[in-house]
Structures are given as structure tokens and as C-alpha cells.
Amino acid sequence: MxxxxxxxxxxxxxxxxxxxxxxxxxxxxxxxxxxxxxxxVLTQKDGTVEFDKNTQVDKTRNVTIEFDGNAQGPWRFRPTQASMTVHPGELNTVMYEVVNMQPREMNAQAIPSYAPQNATPYFKKVECFCFKQQTLKASEARQMPVVFYIDPKLPRDVKTITLSYTFFEVGGGLVKTAAN
Structure with a gap:
């Protein structure tokens, strides 16, 4: 050289x-x-939220939480209820249902978004299926919880928050046929 x-x-x-x-x-x-x-919103520290057991529930306020689910791909994905009314500081649970509509196992991930955007830092998830990828077998149906609370410091003018998830396949794959 x-x-x-x-x-x-x-x-x-x-x-x-x-x-x-x-x-x-x-x-x-x-x-x-x-x-x-x-x-x-991907940078929200969803996985590190610890529920403060001394949080005071503000019974003088009600906040309506609306739930939405969108699927990108061969899924049926939706919340089991459209909305709920909560008190800031109160621990709540909502279930989302997902069905893999494919004849093969698939990996998926859910990405949350919030409206109005200024409510994002006040929506605290303690447990969520969105923290990690989900693997669903062919035609599997599953109910997955979101355990959350609304920080009592939420601005008083925010009366409604929409939590929306987009559920999509991660990694992709082809359905194997005799020709493959």
C-alpha cells in the first residue's frame, strides 16, 4: 500500500x-x-411517570376526556368508551381494543397525541400499551389498558382533552404463501 x-x-x-x-x-x-x-408528543416521558400517592384530587373541577383510535394497516383498533369525565388528580383507566385482522403474527406500536396541545404535559400515564411494541398473533383480539391521571395544575380553561392513538405495524412482513 x-x-x-x-x-x-x-x-x-x-x-x-x-x-x-x-x-x-x-x-x-x-x-x-x-x-x-x-x-x-413522542418525547413525553410516558414510561417514567410515577403516580404521586399524595396528589390531591380536585373535586371542584371536571375535565372531559375524549378517546380516539386510528389504525394504519390491517387492524381494528378503538377505545371501549368514547369519553369519561374525571377530576384532576384522580386515577382513571380506559381500555382500548385491538384485533389483528391478518392470518399472521404482527408487531405493532401505538403513538399517542393530545388535543389541545397545551394539555400534553398535564396528561400523566401511569400504565399504557403505548410504552412498548405489541405482538399479536394471527386474528388475535386484545384489550389493553391506559391508566392515567390529569395533573391538578392543568390550566382551568381546559375543559376537554382528546387522547388519540395511531396504531401501526412495526417491521412489516409479507404473508407467506405457497409461491414464497
């Missing part, structure tokens, strides 16, 4: 390592930017 080729190889290795480091650093940087600006 000539000295020029060694120099070029060294430069290419440094560039490849720098590109890997840059790509590796982008994910936490992206999450922090989105969290700071409130642009992306």
Missing part, C-alpha cells in the same frame, strides 16, 4: 467514525429539542 493510499484510508476511517458519532448524538439532541419546544 502506497503512502498516499494509507493517508486516504486514514482520512476515510476518521470520516466514518465522525459520521457514526454524529448520527449517534442526533437522537438525544432531537429528543431534547422536541421536548423543549413541545413539538413532538
Amino acid at each position: 502506497t503512502p498516499a493510499n494509507r493517508t486516504l484510508l486514514g482520512k476515510l476511517i476518521v470520516i466514518a467514525v465522525a459520521m457514526f458519532g454524529f448520527a449517534y448524538a442526533l437522537n438525544p439532541f432531537y429528543r431534547q429539542i422536541c421536548e423543549a419546544l413541545g413539538l413532538n
